[in-house]
Amino acid sequence: MQSIELSNEAPTAAPAAARIGIGGPVGCGKTALIERLIPVLQRRGINFAVVTNDLVTKEDALRLQRSGLIDPTRVSAVEAGACPHTVIREDPTLNIAAGDEMERLHPGLELVIFESGGDNLASTYSLDLVDWWMFVIDVAGGDDIPRKRGPGVLRSDLLVVNKVDLAPHVGVDLDQMLADARSVRNGRPVLATNARTGQAIEELADIILHAVLLER
Amino acid sequence: MQALLHMLWQSDSAFPSGAFAFSHGLEGALGVKEDWSIHRIAALFATILRHRWSTADRVILVQAHRHADDRRRLAAIDRQFEAASLTEPLRVGSRRQGRAFLTSHARLRSPGAPALKEALDRKEILGHLPVLQGAIWRQLGMDERQASLAAGYAALSSLASVATRLGRLGAIQAHAIVRDLLPVLDQTVAQPVGDDAMPSSFVPWLEIMALEHAQADLRLFVN
Ligand SMILES: Nc1nc2c(ncn2[C@@H]2O[C@H](COP(=O)(O)OP(=O)(O)OP(=O)(O)O)[C@@H](O)[C@H]2O)c(=O)[nH]1
Ligand SMILES: [Mg+2]
Numbered sequence: 001m002q003s004i005e006l007s008n009e010a011p012t013a014a015p016a017a018a019r020i021g022i023g024g025p026v027g028c029g030k031t032a033l034i035e036r037l038i039p040v041l042q043r044r045g046i047n048f049a050v051v052t053n054d055l056v057t058k059e060d061a062l063r064l065q066r067s068g069l070i071d072p073t074r075v076s077a078v079e080a081g082a083c084p085h086t087v088i089r090e091d092p093t094l095n096i097a098a099g100d101e102m103e104r105l106h107p108g109l110e111l112v113i114f115e116s117g118g119d120n121l122a123s124t125y126s127l128d129l130v131d132w133w134m135f136v137i138d139v140a141g142g143d144d145i146p147r148k149r150g151p152g153v154l155r156s157d158l159l160v161v162n163k164v165d166l167a168p169h170v171g172v173d174l175d176q177m178l179a180d181a182r183s184v185r186n187g188r189p190v191l192a193t194n195a196r197t198g199q200a201i202e203e204l205a206d207i208i209l210h211a212v213l214l215e216r
Numbered sequence: 217m218q219a220l221l222h223m224l225w226q227s228d229s230a231f232p233s234g235a236f237a238f239s240h241g242l243e244g245a246l247g248v249k250e251d252w253s254i255h256r257i258a259a260l261f262a263t264i265l266r267h268r269w270s271t272a273d274r275v276i277l278v279q280a281h282r283h284a285d286d287r288r289r290l291a292a293i294d295r296q297f298e299a300a301s302l303t304e305p306l307r308v309g310s311r312r313q314g315r316a317f318l319t320s321h322a323r324l325r326s327p328g329a330p331a332l333k334e335a336l337d338r339k340e341i342l343g344h345l346p347v348l349q350g351a352i353w354r355q356l357g358m359d360e361r362q363a364s365l366a367a368g369y370a371a372l373s374s375l376a377s378v379a380t381r382l383g384r385l386g387a388i389q390a391h392a393i394v395r396d397l398l399p400v401l402d403q404t405v406a407q408p409v410g411d412d413a414m415p416s417s418f419v420p421w422l423e424i425m426a427l428e429h430a431q432a433d434l435r436l437f438v439n
Contacts, residue, residue, distance in 0.1 A: 007325075056434050081237035082381040082436040091232040093316035100319075104337070128232075128323070 121150025
């Protein structure tokens with residue numbers, strides 16, 4: 001097929017800071033993972049900020065702002081009008097504007113993390129918004145989730161399987177679940193984490209920073 | 217033809233402009249009671265169109281459309297809308313929506329949009345939505361009437377979508393209201409706008425609901 005030359009290709013100017021997305025079903029541990037990542041990123045001297053997309057409240061933003069882990073001005077919330085997938089995919093303009101605002105407020109910002117509101121397995125991030133995104137599922141959500149092959153599981157740059165500590169309690173064969181996940185992802189990475197203890201959070205930071213900061 | 221297509225493009229709710237996250241006071245208003253009949257909701261939408269959108273947003277949009285080339289005049293029109301928007305959540309909402317709308321157009325490099333985005337970032341303009349709609353749509357070749365219709369239709373269909381997502385109307389019911397209010401839109405857009413007309417609105421109950429909504433812990437929409 002012939003290609004069509006566009007009069008210009010959005011996006012034009014790349015924002016100064018790398019932007020990453022963290023998506024996944026309600027309660028899978030997105031905010032908990034961010035809470036664990038914060039001290040690791042700080043120790044590594046990364047200048048970063050977080051934008052949350054809560055569904056009906058600003059609870060996640062307030063939780064991070066009150067955590068004492070991070071300067072509260074580095075956390076902001078974007079309302080999603082009952083559409084957690086729209087605000088990261090079909091219409092990411094409010095999130096883009098929130099990221100731009102963070103860059104204005106914090107000169108030298110290197111990384112903005114966008115936490116999606118809890119959604120379903122079909123959610124994906126717009127490449128207008130982020131350079132890289134991860135999808136989080138948890139062991140307690142059922143070991144059949146990788147086999148359901150939602151776009152989040154298949155297309156994300158990293159699939160995180162969180163709450164591995166719960167596997168014995170919910171009758172999940174973790175090794176099998178991870179193998180199933182790897183088998184549907186065409187070689188893209190899968191990481192098993194425990195946000196309660198911090199297990200594999202250093203690896204998570206390695207993967208993120210390698211993907212978005214080194215390769216810029 | 218090109219202008220007509222631009223009008224369709226810009227009134228499409230799929231155009232990324234942040235609009236889906238704003239309820240313009242509707243979430244607060246519909247929240248006050250459980251039993252809203254479809255007729256009362258239709259009357260509420262008509263009131264919003266006639267007594268807020270038409271007399272405030274449309275007046276500003278038309279003036280911005282006329283003075284799209286004059287940055288200082290645009291800034292003055294923008295300030296006038298700010299001053300006429302007493303209710304904070306609606307005023308701030310209009311600016312946030314304007315910024316989101318301009319973010320898309322700046323990235324698309326629509327004529328005039330990157331320069332307006334720079335002016336907004338330098339705080340030379342406040343960036344209210346109707347000002348930016350008027351200015352940018354003029355540059356896209358839409359005439360005054362087309363720009364007004366696109367904005368009015370977008371405002372109406374967004375109310376319908378909010379009520380649907382709040383579970384107050386079925387999707388088809390919502391569009392029965394949209395259909396029946398199209399003549400209202402037609403009438404309001406036909407009303408002349410003087411160059412020195414001041415924006416005004418009179419929907420006090422809705423504004424009180426919007427103020428209460430801003431204090432609520434649980435809410436789906438920005439305003
Ligand atoms: N046992 C265990 N619990 C976890 C783990 N990670 C998160 N949790 C718990 O799971 C619950 C939900 O965690 P959140 O971090 O709020 O989940 P979320 O994905 O941000 O949720 P939403 O933003 O509401 O979609 C909390 O009670 C966490 O303490 C984990 O690795 N193991
Ligand atoms: Mg969360």
